[in-house]
Structures are given as structure tokens and as C-alpha cells.
Amino acid sequence: MVLGVTAPAQAASPSDPGRQTLPAGDGWASDGTGTTGGATADAAHVHTVSTWEEFTAALAADGTAPRIIKVRGTLDATASGCAAFEAPGYDFDRYLADYDPAVWGYDTTVSGPQEDLRAASAANQARAIKAFVPADTTIVGIGRNAGIVGGSLQIQGVDNVIIRNLTLESPLDCFPQWDPTDGETGAWNSEYDSMVVYGSTHVWVDHNTFTDGEHPDSSLPSYYGEIYQQHDGELDVVRGADLVTASWNVFTDHDKTLMIGNSDSAGATDRGKLRVTLHHNLFRNVIERAPRVRFGRVDAYNNHFVVPATGYAYSFGIGIESQLFAEKNAFTLPAGVGAGKILKKWKEAPVTAEHNYVNGKPVDLVAVHNAELPEETLQSGAGWTPTLRTRVDHPKAVPGVVGHRAGAGRLC
DSSP: OOOOOOOOGGGOOOOOOGGGGTTTTSSGGGSSTTOOOOTOOOOEEEEEEOOHHHHHHHHHHHSSSSSEEEEEEEETTTTTTGGGOTTTTTTHHHHHHOOOOOOOOOOSSSSSSSOOOOOHHHHHHHHHHHHOOOEEEEEEEEESSSSSEEEEEEEEEEEEEESSSSSSEEOSSOOOOTOOOOOOOEEOOOOSEEEEEEEEEEEEESSOEEEEOOOGGGGGGEETTTEEEOOSHHHHEEEEEEEEEEOOEEEEEEOOOOOOOOOOHHHHHHHHHHOEEEEEOOEEEEEEOOSEEEEEEEESHHHHEEOSSSSSOOEEEOOOOOOOEESOOOOEEEETTGGGEEEEEESOOEEEEESSEEETTTOOOHHHHHHOOGGGEEOOOOOOOOOOOSSSOOTTTTHHHHHHHOTTOOOO
């Protein structure tokens, strides 16, 4: 195969990114009626916003009419700080004292006045930072520096949404819950993904940058000997969501990054859905879930994975009834990290992993995994072959192509 350079999907589209639609054949989101977002919006339904308040107002306006929302600069959903969400009487120092394992132990979930006040405070934050995206909507950043800090985009129960050209800094959960029963030593559990596709269809997520920004996990404190985890995921596709294409995005410096299907018990909702295409994305220094898949028929091709030197768990998580087809991806592994870790078996499910390159050389990921980790042998052959693809690059070309073209600020 000749090394190819793929033109970004928008090249043949109108010059205004807000009017551009997903090209035919570009992943699962092009199936059926395709994905056009708010491309047909009239002038009265095109909004330019520069504050979080203007943004949420634009989402709530216009009834069911198609809309385009253009984001100028950075919108800060938590500009007022965590204290603005605290329920009267909530005291974090008191919370730490009440639920210290030396006092509370590890056998019972926390309860009582401070836990109730923590939950009330968390509900206040949720109302403030969750932004619900309606059907037939395009949200697009203007220029090179558009983005959202502290907000959580909720694409829930709708059809036909496009999100492009935004830097999305992971929301910080101001009020994580201590769960002493989570593992042998307990854990802090947080809420809020940067973006959630929940029960929605025909969603195109393109040329965005997902990052922990100024608050990486390394900056977070520890209490009770456990990291005070204030991050959840960067992108989740869950609860019967279907027909999603995520292309030319950067996912960087995060732990639990991208989850497709959030529960082993959700078969009644998820079986036959969760069809997702991931192509030409950069996963840089992410620990795990790139993605983790349950039930979904997922096509992952031409992505570049730059694996961190420490803490790496896996890239592709093989979960219950999943059918992952991973082809022509490129992996850059540091010394000491074996290619067998790229795949992780959570439940028995078939996987196709063909023509992938590791550090510039072809590697059979299933064979290497099974040789290095015989206790979790994977079965090869996902049982289907993707057809909804535009041009596919040779995996040797992927690091250069993706490195130069993926992420926010590239649509200018």
C-alpha cells in the first residue's frame, strides 16, 4: 500500500465550519439519515457566545429549530468556584473527620448529615455545569482558542448533533464521594465527563481536544491515603447511544478516557447499539479506556496512541459482548512497556486487531497479548467488517498525519 495522506473531512464542505456536515460514508454516524447538525439553521438561529451563561441560554432557545452555536474564547462553567455550590452547613474538614476510616471503617458506605450535605452540594454543581444539547445542533469553536472549562456537555436522548473545534478541559468534581467499600482501601469517586452521548443517535465529534488542562491527576491531593479523584471520563457513549463518529480529536493526559457502554448489566438497552467509529484521533499519555467497549460494534482505525512511560494500563478494553475492529492504528510505546498491554480482556468477546504498527513495525496485537498474558487469552475475529470509511491511511503515515491535523484549532 502506498503511504497516503488523508484530507480532513471538511475539505470539500462549505467554508463555514458551522455549516459543514459529516461526509457520506464517514463512520457509523453517516449511516441512514447521516449527521448534519444545525447546518440548515437560518440566520435567526445562529448564535455567537462568549460566556457560559450565553451558551446555556442559546441551547435552551429556539424550540426545535436547527441551530448553530459558535463559541468565541473560553467559557468557564465554574468561574465562581466550588464554594458557590456548597449547601449551607457543608464542611469538608468535618466530612473528613466523620468518615475517616479510623472512625468509620471500611465495611459500610458513608451516611449521615455531612454526606447528605455533600450530595446536596454535588447536585448544585450538576445543575450549574451540565449543558443539555438539543437535536439538530452544531456547536463549533471560532478560531484557535475556543473551548469550555468545567462544563459537561450532555447529548441525551436526541438525534443529529455535531461538536467541533473546542478544547474541553475536564470538569473538576468539587464534591467527590468517599466510598470505603470500593476496593480494599476505599476510593474517592467523582462525576462529570467532558462530554456524554446518552441514548442519542447520529453524533459527530470532530477536531476537539479533551484534556485535564491545569488540573492533571498529579496535581490532586490525597486523603485517607487515596487520591482525591476529581475527574471522571473525557467522552462517554452510553445507555443505548448509537451511530457515533469521533474523528480527528486529541485525548490527552487523562486516566479513564473513553468508555463505550457503562455497565455489564445494560444489555437490554445497549445490545445492537453503541455503534461507534474512531478514526484519526490522537490518544496521548492516557492511562486506560481508549476505548473500553461493552456490547458495541466499534471500528477504530488510523488512530495514534502515544503511551505514557508510567502508569499505563491498556488502550483497547474488550468488554462483554463487544465487537471491536481495530485496524491500521499506530502505537508509540516507551521502553519497558510491552505491546501485550495494548489489549485488555475484561470479558470473553471476539476482537479483530489487524495491520497495526508498534514503534514503526507491524505487530499482531492479539498474538502478542496472548503470548504475554496467557491467563487472559483473547479470541480473534470480531465477526464483521467495517464498510463506512472514507480514505484509510497506511499506519506508518498515521503519526504524522494525526499529529499535524488532529485537535482543536485546526479548522481555522
